[in-house]
Amino acid sequence: MKRQSPIALTRISDSGQVLADPARDIRGRKVRDRDGNDLGKVDDLLVDSQQHKVRMLRVEHGGILGLGATHSFILVDAVTNISDDTVWVSESRDRVSDAPRYDPDLVDESEYYESLYGYYGYPPYWGAGYVYPSYPLHRF
Template sequence: MPWTQELVPLGSGTLTLADERDDVRGMSVMDVRDHRVGEVEELLVDPGERRARLLVVASGGILGLGEHHRLVPVDAVSRVRAHVRLERSDLHVESGFDYDPAPLGPVDYTSVYSYFGYTPFWEDGYRAPYFLDRRG
């Protein structure tokens, strides 16, 4: 069953995170093979719990031209230290889902979670540890 609420970009200024340490915007993103994927440009936040649910990872391009913005569930984060480390490869992220900052209606993120192989946070049985728990 699709989740019917909207995820809100943290940068919109309409809400804050439940824990400010969750704000990983601006951090480099590395993949499972130590390849640089890009940078966390934005966080999409569940307004009910005020928790980041998706990273918007910017990569490629020069001075913003030709830049790609891909969605990555926070469940794909294996560790957060000086950078965000993913459990997936840069190629997996690159061939994933584009982020549209101005969708024309409600967005069903089920396909993003399915592509990365995770249960969506709104479904029964979701027990994945939150990415903040992976700091250290």
């Protein structure tokens, strides 16, 4: 039996919420790694239910018209720049592709989020002393 997750993230597309400034919505933008390699596009944003802040990007890659596509999750802490059509992240393509995969039938959500923060080496947002990244995330 799964335990109730103290860490609740919701896809913004499932929440009924909208960003205060629609011009700051980065969904649909290309994602590039630190070397300029294409990682896919921002498919959705994961928002925490308590502070209503974007915590992760769901990046879609592969497939045709969404069919057969796979998803990776990238922490907002790894975002280094946002332009009108591209989101840049500090991780390499290999690092993102090797990140833990989420399967809700096999892994508890909170355990998955903890493993993702550990994998990327960032302190978790629910931990003591965490500071939300300021630039470029003030655009969210």
